[in-house]
Amino acid sequence: MTAPSSTPRGERAGRPGARWETTLTWTGEQYVDDTTPTPRPNxxxxxAMARTARKAHR
Structure with a gap:
C-alpha cells in the first residue's frame, strides 16, 4: 500500500453507460410584477396588527 500523493488528481472521466439523472424541482420562488396590487393580509x-396598534396607543 502506498501513501497518498501530495499532488491532487484531476476529475476522472465517467464510467461508460453512467448517466446524470436530472430532476427539475420548484424552488418556491415566483415572479411578481411591480404593477400588481399587494394582496390583503389574512x-x-x-x-395581530390591530392588537399591536392598540397596545402601542395605551
Whole structure:
C-alpha cells in the first residue's frame, strides 16, 4: 500500500453507460410584477396588527 500523493488528481472521466439523472424541482420562488396590487393580509395577520396598534396607543 502506498501513501497518498501530495499532488491532487484531476476529475476522472465517467464510467461508460453512467448517466446524470436530472430532476427539475420548484424552488418556491415566483415572479411578481411591480404593477400588481399587494394582496390583503389574512384575518389572523390583520387581527395581530390591530392588537399591536392598540397596545402601542395605551
Amino acid at each position: 384575518r389572523a395577520t390583520r387581527r
